[in-house]
Amino acid sequence: MCGISGWIDFQRDLTREQSVIDAMCETMACRGPDAGGTWVRPHAALGHRRLAIIDLPGGAQPMEVDTPDGKVAIVYSGETYNFTELRDELRRRGHRFDTDSDTEVVLHAYLEWGAQLAEHLNGMFAFAVWDTRTDQLLLVRDRMGIKPLYYYPTEHGVLFGSEPKAILANPLAEKVVGADGLRELFAMTKTPGAAVWEGMREVQPGTIVTVDRKGLRETTYWQLRAVEHTDDQRTSVAHVRELLDDIVARQLISDVPRCVLLSGGLDSSAITALSGQQLARKGEQVRSFAVDFVGQTENFQPDPMRDTPDGPYVHDVAEHVGSRHQDIVLDPDTLADPAVRRASVGARDFPMGLGDMDQSLYLLFKAIRGHSTVALSGESADEVFGGYKWFHDPQAQQADTFPWLAMFTDVHPGGRSEVLAPEVRAALDIDTFIADSYRQAVSEVPLRDGDSDFERRMRIICYLHLTRFVRILLDRKDRMSMAVGLEVRVPFCDHRLVEYVFNTPWSLKTFDGREKSLLRHAAADVLPKSVVERVKSPYPSTQDPKYAAVLQKQVAQLVSDGDPALALCDEKWINEAIKQDPAQIDTFARHTFERVLDMSVWFDIHHPTVKL
Known part of the structure; x- marks a missing residue:
């Protein structure tokens, strides 16, 4: 998996800046706990932290190759799942290999195809190639944006890194957040290319x-296209299953222990079952992990997002599949531990998290890392197959905004920016920002002539999820997992599956009157009946009122201490909220407490200069 960083400067002698590239690299030691290295030349400095997954002894980076005209070097993060086929093809074309690593294959693919190499790769990746023959840098990111990659143009070159913190470790990068950056933090949509910090950009997926x-300059090598879907229902289901079998088989390849994440929902259960089936053929037993909360099953109350607790379904799947299963059970004090919040906010570099769902994910990954280095996740199936409730809500379908925001406003009428001081909210005008972002996103959607108005609308909604919403969750998944040195793979983001399902008509996505019909029927034969019939339930959140009470006390302490983050917050609302009866704290108040605490940690870690 790993973390990469670098500095290109066409005027400065970077051989004198070793300490700076070392510092940039060191910020991501958690992404690569197994090894680190740098490659420094007069105008190029590359840094790498390694999490060894494939070819443990032979995959050290930065990696270089000599050509008759000069050296070419690479720093690579991620996995190329078709590297064995590519290596065979490149050997037929005359290339020789010294290792069994996918990084060397990608490097030779560049020598063979240049910038077109990305079109040959199946995987999740973010990498940089420096070519001394042309004094040219290539920054390449996978099609769905599974692996992060940021860059910061300078007067004479560029800085880059897997995470903003690597770039911010360079003195040339200023820690400034302007109005647009703050809008990104509170809009609950991810603008392609935006990176919150002024002057910093994110390499867009497929770019x-x-x-x-x-x-x-930027070049797009992949994007969603609208093409006619000609397969009937039976063929479509069969093709989805065929793709999933191939994807899971590829993503189980590892030279280190691997496992699956299991929530008891259709998505993770399908990945668990298919993984168990494939590993059983090799005489292996799949290992599964789930997160749970003390007393959650016994005291569960249905809410607007979740109808059932995960626990019973998790155990049904584990028994049905025969997995070696372990629950990671968390209590309110552990979830609210300030050290855990600091770790999760520090991992994300931004105070834009999902509260206890971030802390629990971090703790889940941390516990898993004691047993496995690779985990397969069901992340992104809802975006690909149309699983969220708002996909099927007529009001959300027709809302003149992002559908998840239409549903979220029903749950939290104040919106995510309610934590901000009135004058800050007025300056940011987030409603206008969201409206502009929505119009821009809709203008990009590839449409087909002849589709009905409803079919066009549902294609738009699917596109919004695959290019805006899913990237929030993929970024969260990557940061929380890499903060503890765990590689999480996402089979449902394989671009072949995404392309195929994106172009299936909405009637096929819902042919049984349910959400995710294609996935449900493609995996039904390997799942227990309880899961096949279960209604969609998002990633779990604790319902224990003790958690909200602890948050309230922590925010009260911030007020007592005069925390600098409160300068952006609605102190009148906060002062009233911390006096509430803890038993009366509602979901919105709890969510707002989370945002205040996240911002406090962010200010303490980065000391950003905020310019409105």
Whole structure:
């Protein structure tokens, strides 16, 4: 998996800046706890932290290759799942390999195809190639944006890194957040390319950024297209299953222990069952992990997002599949531990998290890391197959905004920005920002002539999820997992599956009158009946009132201490909220407490300069 960083400067002698590239690299030691290295030349400095997954002894980075005209070096993060086939093809084309690593295959793919190499890769990846023959840098990111990659243009080159913290470790990068950056934090949509910090950008999914003496330019090598779907229902279900079998088989390949994440929902249960089936053929037993909360099953109360607790379904799947299963059970004090919050906010670099759902995910991954280095997740199936409740809510379907925001406003009428001081809210005008972002997103959607108005609308909604909403969750998944050195793979983000399902008509996605019909029927034969019939339930959140009470006390302490983050917050609301009866704290108040605490940690870690 790993973390990469680098500095290109066409004027400065970077051989004198070793300590800076070392510092950039060191910020991501958690992403690569197994090894680290740098490659420094006069105008290029590359850094790498390694989490060893494939070819443990032979995959050290930065990696270089000599050509008759000069050296080419790479720093690579992620996994290329088709690297064995690519290696065979490249050997037929005359290439020789010294290791069994996928990184060397990607490096030779660049030598063979140049910037077109990305089109040959199946996987999750973010990498940089420096070519001394042309003094040119390529920054390449996978099609769905599973692996992060940021860059910061400078006067004479560029800084880059897997995470903003790597770039911010360079003195050339300023820790400034402007109005647009704050809007990104509170809008609950991810603008392609935006990176919160002023001057910093994110390499967009399916994109290559090229940097040379002429400047910087972007090239898109993949994007969603609208094509006619001609398969009938039976063929569509069969093809989804065929793709899933191939994807899971590829993503189980590892030279280190691997497992699956299991929530008892259709998505994770399908991945668990298919993994168990494939490993059983090799005489292996799949290992599964689930997060739970003390007393959650016994005291569960249905809420607007969740009808049932996960526990019973998790255990049904574990028994049905025969997995070696373990529950990671968390209590309110552990979830609310300030050290855990600091770790999760520090991992994300931004105070834009999901409260206890971030802390519990971090703790789940931390516990798993004691047993496995690779985990397969059911993340993104809801975006691909249309699983969320708002996909099926007529009001959300027709809302003139992002559908998840229409549903979220029903649950939290104040919105995510309610924590901000009135004058800050007025300056940011987040409603206008969201409206502009929505119109821009809709203008990009590929549509087909002849589709009905309803079919066009549902294609738009699917596109919004695959290019805006899913990226929030993929970023969260990557940061929380890599903070503890765990590689999490997401089979449902395989671009072949995404392309195929995106172009299936909405009637096929819901042919049984339920959400995710294609996935349900494609995996029904390997799942227990309880899971096949279960209604969609999102990632769990604790319902224990003790958790909200602890948050309230922590916010009260911030007020007592005069925390600097409160300068952005609605102190009148906060002062009233911390006096509430803890038993009366509602979901909105709890959520707002989370945001205040996250911002406090963020200010303490980064000391950002905020400019409105």
